[in-house]
Amino acid sequence: MGRLYYVPFFMTLLLLYSCSGTKTIVQDSEAVEYEEDSLDTLYVTAPRTVEEDEEDEIPQFLPYYNPSHERHMDLLHTILDIGFNWKEQLVLGKADITMTPYFYPQSSVVLDAKGFEIHDVKMGEKILTFDYDGMKLEIYLDREYTLYDTLTIHIDYTAQPEASDGGGSFAISSDKGLFFINPLGTDVDKPMQIWTQGETEHNSRWFPTFDKPNERMSQQISLTVEDKFVTLSNGLLISSVHNSDGTRTDTWKQELPHAPYLFMVAIGEYAVVSEMWNDIELLYYVEPQYEESAKEIFNHTAEMLTFFSNMLNYPYPWDKYAQVVTRDYVSGAMENTSAVIFGDFVQKSKRDLIDNDNDYIVAHEIFHHWFGNIVTCESWSNLTLQEGLANYSEYLWFEYKYGMDRAEDHRLSQLEGYLMSAENEGTRPIIDFEYLSKEDMFDAHSYNKGGLVLHMLREYLGEDAFYEGLKTYLNDNAFTAVEVHHLRLAFEKVSGKDLNWFFNQWFLSKGHPVLDVEYSYDESTRELTISIDQVQDTESHLPIYRLELEVALYYNDGVVVWYPLSMVNRSNEYIIDDIDQPAVVVLDGRNTQLAIINEDKSPEEYLAQFKLSDQYADKYEALRFLRNSQYFNEMIDQLLDEDYFLFRRTGVDGINFRTHPEKVEHIKKLITEDPHSAVRNAALQKSSNYDYEMAKPHIIEVLKGDDAYSLVSTALSAIYNNERQLAVDYAIEFKDENSTQLISVLANIFANSGDPAFLDFFESQLNGVSLFSMFNFYNKYYDLVSKLDVEKRMNAVELMSNIALHGTISFRRFAAMNFINRIKNTLIEDDEMSLVEKVQNIMNHIIENETNEDVKMRYQSF
Numbered sequence: 001m002g003r004l005y006y007v008p009f010f011m012t013l014l015l016l017y018s019c020s021g022t023k024t025i026v027q028d029s030e031a032v033e034y035e036e037d038s039l040d041t042l043y044v045t046a047p048r049t050v051e052e053d054e055e056d057e058i059p060q061f062l063p064y065y066n067p068s069h070e071r072h073m074d075l076l077h078t079i080l081d082i083g084f085n086w087k088e089q090l091v092l093g094k095a096d097i098t099m100t101p102y103f104y105p106q107s108s109v110v111l112d113a114k115g116f117e118i119h120d121v122k123m124g125e126k127i128l129t130f131d132y133d134g135m136k137l138e139i140y141l142d143r144e145y146t147l148y149d150t151l152t153i154h155i156d157y158t159a160q161p162e163a164s165d166g167g168g169s170f171a172i173s174s175d176k177g178l179f180f181i182n183p184l185g186t187d188v189d190k191p192m193q194i195w196t197q198g199e200t201e202h203n204s205r206w207f208p209t210f211d212k213p214n215e216r217m218s219q220q221i222s223l224t225v226e227d228k229f230v231t232l233s234n235g236l237l238i239s240s241v242h243n244s245d246g247t248r249t250d251t252w253k254q255e256l257p258h259a260p261y262l263f264m265v266a267i268g269e270y271a272v273v274s275e276m277w278n279d280i281e282l283l284y285y286v287e288p289q290y291e292e293s294a295k296e297i298f299n300h301t302a303e304m305l306t307f308f309s310n311m312l313n314y315p316y317p318w319d320k321y322a323q324v325v326t327r328d329y330v331s332g333a334m335e336n337t338s339a340v341i342f343g344d345f346v347q348k349s350k351r352d353l354i355d356n357d358n359d360y361i362v363a364h365e366i367f368h369h370w371f372g373n374i375v376t377c378e379s380w381s382n383l384t385l386q387e388g389l390a391n392y393s394e395y396l397w398f399e400y401k402y403g404m405d406r407a408e409d410h411r412l413s414q415l416e417g418y419l420m421s422a423e424n425e426g427t428r429p430i431i432d433f434e435y436l437s438k439e440d441m442f443d444a445h446s447y448n449k450g451g452l453v454l455h456m457l458r459e460y461l462g463e464d465a466f467y468e469g470l471k472t473y474l475n476d477n478a479f480t481a482v483e484v485h486h487l488r489l490a491f492e493k494v495s496g497k498d499l500n501w502f503f504n505q506w507f508l509s510k511g512h513p514v515l516d517v518e519y520s521y522d523e524s525t526r527e528l529t530i531s532i533d534q535v536q537d538t539e540s541h542l543p544i545y546r547l548e549l550e551v552a553l554y555y556n557d558g559v560v561v562w563y564p565l566s567m568v569n570r571s572n573e574y575i576i577d578d579i580d581q582p583a584v585v586v587l588d589g590r591n592t593q594l595a596i597i598n599e600d601k602s603p604e605e606y607l608a609q610f611k612l613s614d615q616y617a618d619k620y621e622a623l624r625f626l627r628n629s630q631y632f633n634e635m636i637d638q639l640l641d642e643d644y645f646l647f648r649r650t651g652v653d654g655i656n657f658r659t660h661p662e663k664v665e666h667i668k669k670l671i672t673e674d675p676h677s678a679v680r681n682a683a684l685q686k687s688s689n690y691d692y693e694m695a696k697p698h699i700i701e702v703l704k705g706d707d708a709y710s711l712v713s714t715a716l717s718a719i720y721n722n723e724r725q726l727a728v729d730y731a732i733e734f735k736d737e738n739s740t741q742l743i744s745v746l747a748n749i750f751a752n753s754g755d756p757a758f759l760d761f762f763e764s765q766l767n768g769v770s771l772f773s774m775f776n777f778y779n780k781y782y783d784l785v786s787k788l789d790v791e792k793r794m795n796a797v798e799l800m801s802n803i804a805l806h807g808t809i810s811f812r813r814f815a816a817m818n819f820i821n822r823i824k825n826t827l828i829e830d831d832e833m834s835l836v837e838k839v840q841n842i843m844n845h846i847i848e849n850e851t852n853e854d855v856k857m858r859y860q861s862f
Helices: 008-017 288-297 301-312 359-367 384-401 404-425 445-461 463-476 484-495 500-506 603-612 616-626 632-640 645-654 661-673 677-690 692-704 709-720 724-734 743-753 756-763 771-785 790-806 810-829 833-849 853-859
Strands: 040-045 073-085 090-101 106-112 116-123 129-132 136-145 151-159 178-181 193-196 217-226 230-233 236-242 247-258 265-268 271-277 280-286 321-326 339-343 375-377 480-482 514-522 527-534 547-554 560-567 571-577 584-586 596-599
Touching: 090 106, 116 129, 116 136, 136 151, 193 321, 217 230, 217 265, 230 247, 230 280, 265 321, 271 288, 271 301, 280 288, 280 301, 301 321, 301 359, 301 384, 301 463, 321 359, 339 359, 359 384, 375 384, 384 404, 384 445, 384 484, 404 445, 404 616, 445 463, 445 484, 445 500, 463 484, 480 484, 484 500, 527 560, 547 571, 547 603, 560 571, 584 603, 603 616, 603 632, 616 632, 616 645, 632 645, 645 661, 645 677, 661 677, 661 692, 677 692, 677 709, 692 709, 709 724, 709 743, 724 743, 743 756, 743 771, 756 771, 756 790, 771 790, 771 810, 790 810, 790 833, 810 833, 810 853, 833 853
Parallel strands: 040 571, 073 217, 280 321, 321 339, 375 480, 514 596
Antiparallel strands: 073 090, 090 151, 106 136, 116 151, 129 136, 178 193, 193 265, 217 247, 230 265, 236 247, 271 280, 514 527, 527 571, 547 560, 547 584
8 A cells, every 4th residue: 555644634634533532552461571671881992893692582472363364265367347337336247266275175165245246156057056144155066176176156246335334444444445436427527437445355345256365366357338438457458349339348367366455447537648668568547637747647657667676686577567546545555466546646737746756655556566466465464564665665766766865854754653653542563463453554553663674674684685685585475475474584594694583573562662862971081971771661561672773973073983882771881982072972873773762962962963964864853953942043054055955945944034134145046046846935935925025026937937836836825915916816827727736825815805706716626625635625615605695605515515425535524514514604693594404404414324433423513
C-alpha cells in the first residue's frame, strides 16, 4: 500500500472519527522482568573501538496468536470472465479455478466468496454440490484427490460488493473489494468508473478464491464493458473483441504467479499515455483533462525501475508497468502487480507538480513489485516485510536522485510520525501475532518503524552487506511467502553475523529507547565524560537496548572526530581521554538510531552544531532549538546559503526586515532567482507582507507567468488582503484550472464575494476536492450558500445529501452531513420550518443508511 501519513492533519481526523481517546504506552503484565544493571564505565582512547559484553534479549511470547493460513489446496491458475450490471452494482462472473491438493488428500474445497449468489458449480460436465453461508463456499468433489492430481472447478456467480457493510480501517476505509463510481452517470462532475481494492482480503468480494497472502497463482481476466470505456488488469492485453451489442471484451493475462489480493481491474473513460522502457510498456491512465500532465504525474517511473532493478540485481520481471488514477479511492495507492492504483490526489497539473512531485509514493509502489509481489508476507503479522521495505525505498530513491538532505528530511518525518503514533496510540512489536484485526497492521509500526529499523540495519552491517543481504533475501525466496526470519537469515548468510539480538530487539519487541545524555569535560585531565541513561519505561518491560553508536566530536577549526560506542546497559558512562574540548558533541553522530535522545546542550553548543555539522538531522535539531532564540540572527546568512531548500526557506521566513533592512533586496531577488518554488514562495510572501506596493510588480508577474501554483496562491492572497475586487478579477482567470494548490484560496475569494455566479465553481468540485482541501472547501461553500436565498440553500442540501449517502470515504460523508446540518440551522434562524422538517427527514434518511458505526455515532451530535 501507499505510505500511511502520520501527520497532525490525519491524526485530527482519526481522533474525530474514533470512539476512544488517545492511548498510553501499552503494558504487558506477562513480560519478563529485567534486573537493574550496574553502572558501566568505559575508557576510550582515540580511535579505539569500544567493546562490551552483550546481553541476550528474551523474546516475548504473546498470549494470543494469529497463525498463517493453513493451506489445503494450492491454487495454480484462475480464469475470470466478468461483466457488470452498473444499475444494480453487480459483478456477473464466471470463474475457472485450477488447483491441486497441497499435501494431504482432499475431497472438498472451501473458497472465500463474500456476498455472492452462486448459480452453478461444475468440474467439466459434472455438477458439484456445495454449501454456502454468504462468506465461505464449500464444494464437495466427486472423489478424493491427491497431490498428484490437478482439478479445475467452474463457478457461475453474481457478486454483490455494494451489499458489504463497507467496514474497513483507517488505512483502507472500505472492504467492498470492488467499487462502482457514479454508476448511473447522474453526476456530471464525476466520471463513471469501476476499480478494485483487494488488500487485505477483499478481492473475494468479486471473485472466489483462497483470499490469503500465502497463496499465489497465475491469472487471466476477461472484462466485458461498453465500448466507450478502457480497461486495465494485471499482465498483458492479449485480445480485445468488439461485440455486436456495443460492448467490448478485453482479455488480460499474467503468466507469473502472485497473491490473490494483488488481482485488480480498473474501468473508466481514461486518457492512456504510454512509453517504452527496456522493451516493457509503461502505461499512465489519467482523466482526459490531465493527459498532457500524465508523464509528469508519474515522473521518473522509468528511472526508478532502472534504479531498483540495478540495486537489487534483479530485473523487473512483470509484463508491463501501468499506473491508474481513480476517484474516491479508499486508500493512498495499491501495488497491484503491474497495474498500480492511485487516489486522485496524485493527479495534478504541470504547474502543481513544480517542486511538488509524487516521487515518494510512485517509488513506494514500484518497490513493492519486488518486496510484496515477488516475495510476499506469509501472514499479515509480517506486513512490514512489504511496507517497511517499501517505505525505506522512498529514502533510497531520494538519496540517489536528490541527495542526502532530502533523504534525511524524509527519514525525520518518518521518525516523527512513528513517535507521534507511539505516544497517541501505544506501541506494539513490528511483527505482531497478537493483532485484533489484520487491518490494524497498517500503521506507523509496519510502515515508518519498519523502514527506520532497516536504516539502522544498513548502518550496522555496512552498505555492501546490506544490499547483498537484500539481493539474497529476494533471490532465495522469489515467488514464495516469507516471515521475518527469512530476512534475518539472509542477512546472516551474507554477513556472517548473528542478528537474533537485532531482530528480537527491533522487530519482535515493542517500543524504542529513550536516552538521557550528559556531557562533561575536565580541562585538567583532558577527559570527556559521556553519561547515558536508558529511561524508557522499563516497568512496562520495554527492553534495555543494545545500541551501536558513533559519537561525533566537532571542533571550531572544522575537524570532526568519530568514536564508536556500544551500549548494552541501562546506565552507561564513557570516558574519552587525551582530547581537547570539542565545540559540541553529538551522541548519534551518524543519525541512524530510532530513539528519543535528550542531550544536555547549551545554546552555544547548538549554534556550533548548526555551523559545523554537515548532517541534515544535526542542523535540523539545532535550528529547532534556536529558532526563537537570540542566536537565530547569527544563523540567517548561513541559512540563506544552504543547499537544501528547507533551510533557505526557514531563513527567509525568519528574517525581520526592521532588524535586517539590508536583506530586503536579497529577498526580492529570491522571488525570481531561487531554484526551488518553496523558497520563491516564502520570499514573495515575506515581501508582500512587508511592503505590498513594493512587492506588487512581482505579484503581478507571478499571476501572468508560468511559475508554480503555490506562488499563484500566495500572489492572489496578497492582492485579496489589499485589493479585494482586483483579487476577484484575477481569481476568475484561474477558476477552471485543475490545481490542488489553488483551490483553497479561490474558494476563500469566491465565498467572501457573496456572488451566486461562483456557485458553479464550488458545485463542480464537491465530489472531486481532495481530503486535504475538503473541510476548508465545504466551509467556504457554506459561507457562500448561507448568504443566498432558500432555493439555493435547498439545492446545496440536495447536492451534499448525495455525497453523504453515496460517498465512498467516511470523512467525506461526515463533512457533507455536517454541511447539511449547518444549512438546517440557517433555515431555523429564518423561520422556514417546513424546509427545516424536509432537511431533517433527509438527515434521518442519511443516518439510517450510514454503514460506518463510528460515523453514525458522530451524527448524534447533530
